[in-house]
Amino acid sequence: MIHSVFIINRSGGLIYNKNYSTHIAQLSSNEALIFAGTFHGIHALASRIAPTGNATGAKDTGIQTIDTMNFRLHCFQTPTGIKFIAATDLLHTTLTDVLTKVYELYCDYALKSPFYNLEMPVRSDLFDASMLHLVQQY
Numbered sequence: 001m002i003h004s005v006f007i008i009n010r011s012g013g014l015i016y017n018k019n020y021s022t023h024i025a026q027l028s029s030n031e032a033l034i035f036a037g038t039f040h041g042i043h044a045l046a047s048r049i050a051p052t053g054n055a056t057g058a059k060d061t062g063i064q065t066i067d068t069m070n071f072r073l074h075c076f077q078t079p080t081g082i083k084f085i086a087a088t089d090l091l092h093t094t095l096t097d098v099l100t101k102v103y104e105l106y107c108d109y110a111l112k113s114p115f116y117n118l119e120m121p122v123r124s125d126l127f128d129a130s131m132l133h134l135v136q137q138y
Contacts, residue, residue, distance in 0.1 A: 002095075002135045003071065003087045005102060006032070009119045010081030012040030016106075016122040020135045024071070024087060039063075043075065043083065065094075078103060098138055105130045 003024040007016035014036035019026060027035065047062035066073040072092060076084045076099035084099040084106075109127035110116045
């Protein structure tokens with residue numbers, strides 16, 4: 001089950017935050033902003049301290065999952081630096097395909113909108129409805 005979805009812009013600002021479950025604590029606006037900034041910083045540090053010269057030769061992209069005793073955080077970072085984060089139960093081992101679909105929805109309903117300004121919060125009823133439909137599938 002997907003409990004929450006966060007979208008963090010390339011400078012670490014929270015541009016989307018939505019809870020889809022009652023099983024996870026509701027974060028206040030300030031707590032959500034702190035989470036976004038902290039995750040952004042830890043993600044940047046993790047990609048910098050990763051060992052160089054891995055087997056594939058690809059650059060490390062930072063944190064992909066964080067496991068706790070009760071839930072798992074999944075992160076997908078786009079080439080432009082936008083991070084899509086989902087909090088799920090422990091049954092989901094990977095969520096890259098779902099977060100890629102969230103990225104596609106973001107492109108379709110936010111980036112293609114003539115009224116959307118980059119780096120600003122996503123305010124779209126169509127995006128919210130599509131996100132709800134996607135999350136309910138998982």
